[in-house]
Amino acid sequence: MAFPDDVLTEDEEIVLHLHPHGKALVRPVLVLVLVLSVAAVVAAWILLPDGEAGRIGLYLVAGLAVVLAVVFALVPYLTWRSTHYLFTTERVLLQQGILSRERRDIPLGRINDHSMNQRFVERIFGCGTLTIESAGERGQSVLVDVPGVEQVQTRLYELVEAHHDRHSVGDGELREIMADMQDGRPLRDPTA
Secondary structure: OOOOHHHOOOOOOEEEEEOOOHHHHHHHHHHHHHHHHHHHHHHHHHHHHHHHHHHHHHHHHHHHHHHHHHHHHHHHHHHHHOOEEEEEOOEEEEEEOOOOOEEEEEEHHHEEEEEEEOOHHHHHHOEEEEEEEEOOOOOEEEEEEEEOHHHHHHHHHHHHHHHHHHOOOOHHHHHHHHHHHHHOOOOOOOOO
């Protein structure tokens, strides 16, 4: 479930690779403990004294406990583990999915705005929600339970600004281009 490096371009570097905050696993772990505890108590209290019928009932309760544990604990864990928030020098990649996979790429040059919010509990855990607005059809991407959301938002701002600086023409370069155009000389590539 690691993020494949082969989806990156030649000059692209990973700056941040995050999963949702571990708080997303608190409820599944509590459910797992509760299900297994209740199953054990019920099985021991009701079903054990009855011999053969008790054993069959014990197997049914144990099977139900396993199914509930898988549904309420294993699936959320796998969802958490397979959700990636990847920030690179060129884009933000959002990927999720256990059996099927969904990936969204947001080029840094298309990011118009980004904001974060933290509810009280998220502030205690040190995570929050990061909303990225971009030009295009889909517009807004919401990243939930981002660990260290304040630092991630600041880093995203730095990445967007650095990308803008790398891919824009400065004032001096613009004057040179204008002077070349007025003199009739062929245009030079300002990035060369």
